[in-house]
Amino acid sequence: MKNVARRHRRKARLRAARRRAQRRRRESLAALTAGALALPGLAGPAGAEGLSDRIGADYNFSRYSEGSIPASKVAPGSERGRYDIDMHQIRLATPIADRFDLGLDIVHESMSGATPWYVIPGDDGKPVQVMTGATIDDKRTDALLEGKFYMDRALASASGGVSFEKDYFAVNGGLGGQLELNEKNTTLSSGVGFSIDSIDPEDSDEYPLRPNHEKKQTYSVFAGLSQVLRRNIAAQSTLTYQLGHGYLSDPYKQALVAGEPLADSRPGLRHQIAWLSRYRHHFSSVNGSFHANYQFYWDDWKITAHTFELAWYQSLFESFRLIPSVRYYSQGQAGFYAPYYTQARADGLYSSDYRLSPYGAISWRIKAETRFRTWQVDWLATFSWERYLSSGSYAMQKVSTPNPGLVNFDLFSVGLTTRF
Amino acid sequence: MLGRRFRSRRCAAALAISIRLLFGGAASAADAGQLAPEFKAPALDGGKAISLAAYRGKVVYLDFWASWCPPCLTSLPLLEKLRKEFPSDQFQILAVNVDQDVEKARKFLERTQVGYPSATDPNGRIPESYGIETMPTSFLIDRSGVIRYVHHGFRKGDVAPLRERIKQLVSVRKK
Amino acid sequence: MLRSAASLLLLALPLLAASGCAAVKPWERDVLARPDMAWEPDSLEAKRNTHIHYSKEASLPGGGAGGGGCGCN
Numbered sequence: 001m002k003n004v005a006r007r008h009r010r011k012a013r014l015r016a017a018r019r020r021a022q023r024r025r026r027e028s029l030a031a032l033t034a035g036a037l038a039l040p041g042l043a044g045p046a047g048a049e050g051l052s053d054r055i056g057a058d059y060n061f062s063r064y065s066e067g068s069i070p071a072s073k074v075a076p077g078s079e080r081g082r083y084d085i086d087m088h089q090i091r092l093a094t095p096i097a098d099r100f101d102l103g104l105d106i107v108h109e110s111m112s113g114a115t116p117w118y119v120i121p122g123d124d125g126k127p128v129q130v131m132t133g134a135t136i137d138d139k140r141t142d143a144l145l146e147g148k149f150y151m152d153r154a155l156a157s158a159s160g161g162v163s164f165e166k167d168y169f170a171v172n173g174g175l176g177g178q179l180e181l182n183e184k185n186t187t188l189s190s191g192v193g194f195s196i197d198s199i200d201p202e203d204s205d206e207y208p209l210r211p212n213h214e215k216k217q218t219y220s221v222f223a224g225l226s227q228v229l230r231r232n233i234a235a236q237s238t239l240t241y242q243l244g245h246g247y248l249s250d251p252y253k254q255a256l257v258a259g260e261p262l263a264d265s266r267p268g269l270r271h272q273i274a275w276l277s278r279y280r281h282h283f284s285s286v287n288g289s290f291h292a293n294y295q296f297y298w299d300d301w302k303i304t305a306h307t308f309e310l311a312w313y314q315s316l317f318e319s320f321r322l323i324p325s326v327r328y329y330s331q332g333q334a335g336f337y338a339p340y341y342t343q344a345r346a347d348g349l350y351s352s353d354y355r356l357s358p359y360g361a362i363s364w365r366i367k368a369e370t371r372f373r374t375w376q377v378d379w380l381a382t383f384s385w386e387r388y389l390s391s392g393s394y395a396m397q398k399v400s401t402p403n404p405g406l407v408n409f410d411l412f413s414v415g416l417t418t419r420f
Numbered sequence: 421m422l423g424r425r426f427r428s429r430r431c432a433a434a435l436a437i438s439i440r441l442l443f444g445g446a447a448s449a450a451d452a453g454q455l456a457p458e459f460k461a462p463a464l465d466g467g468k469a470i471s472l473a474a475y476r477g478k479v480v481y482l483d484f485w486a487s488w489c490p491p492c493l494t495s496l497p498l499l500e501k502l503r504k505e506f507p508s509d510q511f512q513i514l515a516v517n518v519d520q521d522v523e524k525a526r527k528f529l530e531r532t533q534v535g536y537p538s539a540t541d542p543n544g545r546i547p548e549s550y551g552i553e554t555m556p557t558s559f560l561i562d563r564s565g566v567i568r569y570v571h572h573g574f575r576k577g578d579v580a581p582l583r584e585r586i587k588q589l590v591s592v593r594k595k
Numbered sequence: 596m597l598r599s600a601a602s603l604l605l606l607a608l609p610l611l612a613a614s615g616c617a618a619v620k621p622w623e624r625d626v627l628a629r630p631d632m633a634w635e636p637d638s639l640e641a642k643r644n645t646h647i648h649y650s651k652e653a654s655l656p657g658g659g660a661g662g663g664g665c666g667c668n
Contacts, residue, residue, distance in 0.1 A: 486625065488628040488629075488665060489624075489628065489665055490665070490667060491667050491668060520625055544620060544623060547620070548620070552620075552622055553621055554621050554666065554667065555621050555624070555665065555666065555667045555668070556668075557621075572668050574668070
C-alpha cells in the first residue's frame with residue numbers, strides 16, 4: 001500500500017519536472033522567435049497589402065549559373081560550359097492620390113555562354129547534345145508600369161510594359177480586378193493580359209534555316225478565389241488560360257531529322273491551362289509560417305506538369321527571418337518531341353528542346369532576411385541561394401530516354417528594400 | 421453524426437447572412453443617428469480605466485486602430501495634429517487599440533507619441549459592439565453621445581473634411 | 596479516401612459556405628497581415644522565379660489572385 005502511494009508520488013514529481021522543462025523550452029523558443037514585427041512600419045512590399053502612404057524601393061541582384069554539361073552528354077568537340085546570367089531588378093512604388101498607387105518594375109539582364117542547339121545520336125546510341133558556340137554578351141531590358149485603384153471593397157489594376165533584346169521586342173498589357181466579400185474573408189480576382197512579340201533572330205543570313213522576322217501573340221485570362229479559413233490560415237486557388245499564336249518555335253534550335261538538321265518547328269497555336277493552389281498557415285507557438293503551393297499544368301501539345309513548393313518562414317530574434325524551401329517539378333513530353341528523328345513527320349513538327357522533353361526537377365533554396373532602421377527609414381536586406389537539378393529519373397513517370405541537355409543551375413541573390 | 425448536421429445548418433444560416441450582407445449593404449451595429457455604445461476598458465499605458473461616458477458633453481472622435489494596420493498608423497500623427505486645433509474641453513480623441521499582442525501597440529506609441537488616450541481591447545468586445553467592418557473605422561460622436569458620422573479607412577485627404585465636421589459639431593452647444 | 600478527397604478540395608477550392616462558419620473579423624487580422632503570410636512576400640523574387648523557372652520549363656506561371664492580408668482600407 002505504501003509502495004503504491006510512493007510510486008504515485010514519484011510519478012507525479014516526474015510529470016511536474018517534465019512539464020517545467022517543457023515550459024522552459026517553450027519559453028526559450030518563444031524568446032528566440034519573438035516579435036518579428038518589432039518594426040511595424042515595414043509591413044510588406046509596397047502595394048501588396050493595399051494602399052500605402054509610403055514610397056517603396058526594392059533592388060535585387062542575382063547571379064544565375066548553369067552547371068557545365070557532362071562530357072558523356074555532349075557531342076565531341078562541342079562547347080561544355082553553359083549559360084550565365086547577371087540580373088538586376090528594381091521596383092519603385094508610390095501612392096499617387098488618395099486611392100491610387102503606381103509601381104515601376106525594371107529588369108536588366110546580361111547573358112553569356114553556350115546553349116543547346118540540336119541533339120544527335122552518340123557513339124553508343126544514346127543521344128548527345130550539340131551546343132552552340134558561346135555567345136559573348138547578350139542583354140535584355142524589361143520595363144513594366146502598373147497602376148492600382150483602391151475602392152472600399154474592390155480593387156482595379158492596369159499594367160503595360162515593354163521588353164527588348166538585340167533580336168527581340170515585345171509589348172504587353174493587362175487589366176485586373178478584385179472583389180472582397182463576406183467581411184473580406186473571401187476575395188474574387190480576375191484579369192486579362194496580352195503580349196505581342198516580334199523576333200528578328202541574329203545571323204539569319206549565315207544560318208539559312210533560321211527565320212528572318214517572326215511574330216507571336218499571347219493572350220491570357222485568369223480567375224481566382226481566396227479564402228480566409230482561420231485567423232492564421234488562408235487558401236487560394238487560381239485558374240489561368242493562355243493562348244499562344246504565331247511563331248512559337250525556337251529560332252536558335254534545330255532537330256536532326258533522318259540525319260539532316262532541320263529548323264525547330266512547333267505548331268502555330270498553343271492552348272495552355274494552369275491551376276495553382278496556395279495555402280498559408282501561421283504557427284504562433286513557434287512564430288513560423290508554412291507555405292504550400294501546388295500547380296497542375298496542361299497544354300494541347302500534350303504536356304502535363306505538376307509543381308509542388310513548400311517553404312517555412314521562421315522568424316527569429318525580433319528582426320531576422322530564415323526561409324528554407326523546396327520545389328519539385330515534373331513534366332511529360334510534347335507529342336511531337338523527340339531527341340532526334342529517324343524519319344520525317346507527316347505534320348512537319350520537330351523539336352529536340354529539353355523544355356518539351358519528359359523530366360523532373362528538384363530544387364532547394366535557403367533565404368535569410370533581416371530588418372533594420374537607420375536614417376529614419378525602414379530597411380530589409382535579403383540573401384538567398386537556390387540549387388536546381390533536373391533529370392529524367394526525377395520525373396513522376398518513367399523516362400526511357402532523357403534529353404541530354406537537361407540543366408542544373410545555382411542562383412545567388414542579394415536584395416535591399418526600403419520604405420520611406 | 422448529429423454534430424455534422426447541426427454544423428451544416430449553422431453554415432447554411434451563416435451563408436444566408438453573408439449573402440444578405442453582400443447585397444444588402446452594411447448592417448452596422450452602430451450607425452449614424454444611434455447612441456454610441458458605452459464601454460469601459462483598461463488604458464493601454466496602464467493608467468486609469470477609460471470609459472466613454474466620462475466624455476459626455478464633449479465632441480468625441482472614437483478611433484479603432486491596430487499596430488498591424490498600415491492606414492491606422494498613418495492616421496495617428498495626423499489625428500494628433502487635428503486634436504491640437506481644438507480646445508480640449510470641446511473636442512477629444514479617444515482610441516481603442518485591438519492588438520492581441522499589446523506590446524506591439526505600446527512599442528508603436530513609443531515611437532509615435534500622441535496626446536490622446538488609447539484603451540486596450542485584445543478580445544475585440546468593443547469593436548464587436550460597434551459593428552466594425554474594416555480597419556480602421558472611426559466614429560464622430562456629438563455632445564449628447566449620438567454617433568453623427570462613421571468613417572471607414574483612412575487617407576491623408578480625410579483630414580480636411582473631418583475638420584469641417586468637427587467644427588460644425590463643436591459649434592452646437594449641448595442643451 | 597473520402598477524408599483525403601475532402602482535404603484536397605479544401606486546398607483547391609475554398610468554399611464560401613465554409614467561410615460563413617469561421618468568418619475572421621476585421622479586427623482579428625493581425626496574423627493575416629504578417630508579411631510571411633502573404634501569397635508572395637517578396638514580389639521581386641516571385642517575378643524572378645517566374646522568369647527563370649518558366650523559361651527553363653514548359654509550364655506557365657499561374658498566380659494573379661489577391662485576398663487575405665490585413666483587409667485594411
